[in-house]
Amino acid sequence: MQEFLQQLVNGLSLGAIYALIALGYTMVYGVLRFINFAHSEVFMVGAMTGWAVGRQLPQGTWWGGLVVLGAAMLVCALLGMTIERLVYRPLRGTATLNVLITAIGVSLLLQSVFQHPRVFGATPQLFPPVFPERNFALGGVALSSNQLVVIVVAALLMVGLELVVHRTRLGMAMRAVALNPQAAQLVGVNINAVIALTFALGSALAGAGGVLYALNYPTVEPLMGVMPGLKAFVAAVLGGIGSIPGAALGGLILGTVETFVGGSAWLSTYKDAIAFAVLILILLCRPTGLLGRVAPEKV
Amino acid sequence: MPPPALLQLDQVTIRFGGLTAVSAVDLAVTEGALVGLIGPNGAGKTTVFNLITGVYQPTAGTIALAGRPLAGLRPHRLAALGIARTFQNIRLFGSLSVLDQVLVACNLHRPTSPVQALVRLGAFQQGEAAMRQRAEELLGLFNLLRFRDQPARSLSYGDQRRLEIVRALATRPRLLLLDEPAAGMNPAEKQALIALIRQIHQEFKLTILLVEHSMRVVMGLCERVAVLDHGEKIAEGTPAEIQNHPAVIAAYLGVDHQTALTHH
C-alpha cells in the first residue's frame, strides 16, 4: 500500500509536467487545428533558460526558484509568439500537413541551434537546485520539495488557465476562434492577437514544465524535449485533443501509468512502449480521446 | 393488388445522444415510383437518406430492399445491392477528372483486384476499355462529354450537380436517392432539372426517392410525397393532397402557402 502511494505521488508529479506541456499542444490545436511539433523544443528552451538563470542566482531559495520559473515562462512566451508570427502566420490557410512539416522544421532548428557548441553543445549539464531541498515524509510516503513544487505550481497554472479560458474576454475570444475563426472575426475578434496570445500562454506553460522537469531529472540537453514532448502530445490526444481538461487528465493518466510500469520489475524496459499502448487502446475504443467531442459526420 | 415495395422502411428510428432525429418512420416506395420527401430544415430528411444508404444504422426499426433486410450492411455493400445517391452538398472527387469520376463508379460491377491492376493481362485491358466506353456513353447522354478530361471542380455548379447524378447512375442502381438536387438553382435551371429527372426515371427504369425544398420541383415531378417534421412523418399522399393537408400547412408551407409556392 505504501509502495502504491509512493508510486502514485511520483506518477502524479510526472503527470503534472506532461499535463503542462499537453495544454500547449491542445490549446494550439484548439484554435489552429494543427499539431505544433516545435512545442517540445519550447519546453527544452524553458529548461535551458531556467538553467542559465538559475546558475546566476543563489541556490536553494524560494524567491530564486520563482524567478527562474518566471524567467523561463517569459522567454518561452516570447519564443512561442515569435515562432507563430514568423513561421505559422504566413502559412495560415494552407494545408495542415505543410504547417506540420514546418513545425518539424522549427523543432529541428531549435535542437540544432542549441547543439551548436557556441550555444550549448551536446553534453548534458546539471540543473542547479534552485528551490530549497527538503524531504517530507507523510505516513511513510516520501515527498521531495521539488515534487511538491511541481504539483503545486502545475495545479495553480492549470486552475489559472481554466479561469482565463472561461472567465475572461480573452478566453471567450479563444473559444470563439476555436469554434469558428471566421465568425469570430465577424464579431470583431482580432484573430491574430488571439492566436498570438494562445501561443504565448501555451508556451509559457511549456516553459514552466521545462523548469519543473529539469528540477526532478536534474540535467538539461538540447534533445531533452523530444521524449517528454512526444508523451505530452500523446497525453493531449489521449484526453481528446482540443480539450483543456482532457489534456490535464491525459497527462496525469500517462504519468501515473508510466511510473507504475517503470516501477515493476518485468515491464520497466517497456516503459516507453506502454505509453503508446495505452493511447492506442483508448483511441480504438474512443476514437476522439477521453474528453474529445464525438461529432457525427455531416453527410 | 399493388406491386411489392422496392424500398420498405418500417418504424425506423435513430437517436444521436438524447436527440431523436428520426422517429418511427414508415415508408414504402414501389418499384418504378418517383417519390418526394419534404419537410422543414432539420426535419430528418437527409438522415433518412443516410439510414437507407447505411451511413447510419437505425436505433430501431427495419429497412428492406426488395424484401431483403439491410441491417448492418455498410454503404459500399448497399451500393452493390443497387442503392445509389447524390449529396446535399455536392461531393465530387476533387482530384479526379470528369471521366474518372464516372469510371470509379463503373468499377463497382467489375471489381478488379490489386494484382490484376499490376499484371495487366489482355482481359484486364479489355475491361478497362469497355468501362471507359460505357462511362463516355453516359457522359455523352448528359451532354458532359466535352468536359471529359477537366477537373470536376472547374465545371459550373449546375453541371457539377448533373455529373453527380451521372456518377450515381454509373453504378447501375435500382433505387436512386437524390438529396436536394435543385438546391442553388435558378428557376430556369430547375425547369431543366425536372426534365432531366423525368428522363432518367423513364430511360433507366429507375425508382427515385427525392428530398427537395423547392415545391416547384416536388410538385412537378413526384407521384407521391411524404412530409417529415421533427423526425416524424406527418403526411403522405399525392402532391395535391399534400398541398391541402392541414398539418403540412401548419408545419411547413405556412398559411399563405400559395405565395410561398410562387416565391420558390
Place this chain on the structure above:
Amino acid sequence: MESKVQSPKSGIPGPHLALVGALLVAGGVGLCSDWIDPYHLDVLTNIGINVILAVSLNLVNGHTGQFSLGHAGFMSVGAYLAAAVTLNLAPRLFGPDGGAAGPTALLFLGALLAGGLAAALAGLLVGVPSLRLKGDYLAIVTLGFGQIIVVLFQNFEPLGGALGLNGIPPYTTVGWVLAWAAVAVFTVGCLVRSTYGRGFLAVRDDEVAAAALGLDPTRYKTVAFVVGAFFAGIAGGLYAHFRLTITPGGFDFTKSIEIVVMVILGGMGNTLGVILAAVLLTLLPEVLRPVAEYRMILYSLLLIGLMLVRPQGLFCFKRGRTN
C-alpha cells in the same frame, strides 16, 4: 473516337516496358559500379533506398490520404528479419568466407522478400484496427506503433536488444537498390493508374462519396497500408545489408518524419515529385557536409523556407494551393 493519344493497347503494356527498361539500367549501373567513385556509390545507394521509402509512403499518405507516421517501424521489421535470415543462413550455407554470386543473390532475394512480407504482415496488423481513425489520430497511432516496434526490438535479445545486429553481410549493391526502386515506382504507379486504383484517390478525396459508389474505403486503405509496409520492409532489408549494422534507435520516429518530409515536399500523390524530393533530401546533407557545424541548422532553415515559399510541394506545378 480515335485512341491515338492513349498508350498502345496491344502487346506488352507500356508500364511493363518502362519497368524492364529501368531494371536494365539498374543492372547496367550495377555492372559499372567498379568504375564509380565509392562515395558516389554510397550516396546513390542511399538515394535509392530513400526513393523506395518515399514512393511507398506516398501510396499511403499521398494517394490514399491516410497520414501515417510509422513508416520507419515497418522498415525496421524488414531490416531485422532480412538481416536475421542472412546472418543465420549465410554461414551455414556458404561457410565463413561467403559464397558465389549466384547463390548469395538468391539468399539475399529470399531474405529481402521475407523482410518485406513480414513488414506487410505488420502493416496489416497495425492497419486493420487503426485505419478507422482519421487524420491526426491515425498519425499519432501509427507513430505509437512505430515506437512500440522500436521498444520491442530493444527488448528482444535474440535480435541483439538495444545494441542491434552487427556483421550483416554486405549484399546490398547499387544494382539491387535501383532495381527495387524501379519495382516500387512501377507497383505504385500501376496500382494508381487503373480504374481500380482511381479508387485510392476517390477514397482520399471523399470517403463517404466513395463508399456510396460501392468502393470499400477500409479495403483500399488496408491495401495501401500493406503495400506501403511491404516496400518499407524491402527498403529496410536493403538498408541493413548496406549499413551492415542496425540498431532499434535508427528506426525511431525521426526517421519516419524524414520520409514524411520527402512525401510532402514532393507534393502529396505526385510520384515524380516525391522521387525528386527523396533525391534532393538525400543529397542535401551531403552538400552541406563541408559546413558540418551548421549542417542541421541550414537543413531545418531550408525546410521551413521551402514550406513558406512553395506550400504545394516543391515539384507540383499543376495544381494551385489546396484548401
Place this chain on the structure above:
Amino acid sequence: MLTVTNLTVGYGAITAVDGVSLAVPAGAIVTLIGGNGAGKTTTLRALSGLLRARGGSATFDGAELTGLAPHEIVARGLGHVPEGRMIFANLTVDENLRMGAYLVRDAAQVAATRERVFGLFPRLRERLRQSAGTLSGGEQQMLAIGRALMGGPKFLMLDEPSLGLAPQLVGAIFEQIVAINRSQGLTILLVEQNARLALEVSSYAYVLESGRIVMAGPSTELRNDPRLKSAYLGG
C-alpha cells in the same frame, strides 16, 4: 454610405469577382442577386475583410475598407451575417449574443441592444440557455442576425438568409429584416438567391453573373424586366 469601385477578388487562378462597382445609400435596403457561383458571397466576404481583394476599392462613410482586418471593419460599424449562419454551435444562445457584443464595452448599451434583439426575435429569449447547435434552422438564422445586431452596426450585410428554410419561415425572417431597416434605420446589403423576395423588400438591386454586374436598377423596374424574369423569377 458604402461605395464599391471596381472590386476584384480571386482564389488561385480563378477570378470570382471581376470589377464589381456598387453603391448603398444610407438607410436603404439594396440587394445583390444572382445564381450559384456568381460571386455574391465572395463580394460580401471581401467587403468584411475575410477575403483580400486583388484590386479596386471600397469606402464606408468615406473611409477606405480594403486592407483592413475583419475586426477593424466590424469596429467601424459594418456587420456581416455570413452564408451558412456560422453561429458558435457549442456555445449557448446567450454566449453567442455576448460574443456578438464583443467590441461593445458599454454594459448598458449591450443590455439595451439585447432587449431590442429579443423584441425582434422573442424565440431567442426562450432558448437562451440552449446550445446554439441544437436550434432549428430558422432559429439559427435569427440567432445569426441577432448576434450581428449585438455589435451595434450601422450597416448590415446579410448573406442568403432564406437558405434552407421552410417556406413559412422565409417570410417571417424577411419581415424582420424589413423591420430592422425601418425601425432602427439600419442600412442593409442583402444577398439572395430568392430573387422575387429580394426584389420585394429592396429599393435597388444589382444582378451578378460570373463575377460581373450585368444589370442594375430600382427593384420595381427589375421586377418587370423580361430577361430577369426568365432567368431568375421563373417566368
